[in-house]
Amino acid sequence: xxxxxxxxxxxxxxxxxxxxxxxxxxxxxxxxxxxxxxxxxxxxxxxxxxxxxxxxxxxxxxxxxxxxxxxxxxxxxxxxxxxxxxxxxxxxxxxxxxxxxxxxxxxxxxxxxxxxxxxxxxxxxxxxxxxxxxxxxxxxxxxxxxxxxxxxxxxxxx
Numbered sequence: 001x002x003x004x005x006x007x008x009x010x011x012x013x014x015x016x017x018x019x020x021x022x023x024x025x026x027x028x029x030x031x032x033x034x035x036x037x038x039x040x041x042x043x044x045x046x047x048x049x050x051x052x053x054x055x056x057x058x059x060x061x062x063x064x065x066x067x068x069x070x071x072x073x074x075x076x077x078x079x080x081x082x083x084x085x086x087x088x089x090x091x092x093x094x095x096x097x098x099x100x101x102x103x104x105x106x107x108x109x110x111x112x113x114x115x116x117x118x119x120x121x122x123x124x125x126x127x128x129x130x131x132x133x134x135x136x137x138x139x140x141x142x143x144x145x146x147x148x149x150x151x152x153x154x155x156x157x158x
Contacts, residue, residue: 015041022138
């Protein structure tokens with residue numbers, strides 16, 4: 001069993017290098033672990049990705065996984081929070097815990113519906129009030145992560 005008290009951002013098959021680079025920078029700024037799962041839509045050597053992460057790419061703890069099942073097997077006691085615009089519960093209604101894995105799907109499709117349906121208690125959404133159908137992936141990761149940090153007192157004294 002692997003012990004983990006840091007928050008974790010999980011990107012399942014991310015497609016857009018600047019989003020992943022921005023999220024890597026977010027992780028570096030908050031001490032959050034980044035997990036990249038499945039087939040990536042880019043090379044991690046891509047200069048656009050590194051430019052988006054600036055000089056912080058080397059400061060981020062990044063793990064690569066062939067699929068979500070492999071990640072979950074490595075952390076059998078981990079709690080996975082799934083994000084989707086298709087669920088009723090908002091991210092502020094969930095009580096986050098240190099060590100949670102906050103899972104985001106690919107930019108064009110999100111997470112598989114069967115995954116969301118199988119995990120209703122730990123699936124959340126970010127409310128959107130305007131005519132835009134979704135938020136940028138890196139914006140979404142920042143919104144949810146900072147709420148988790150706020151709830152757990154991780155922002156105090158920083």
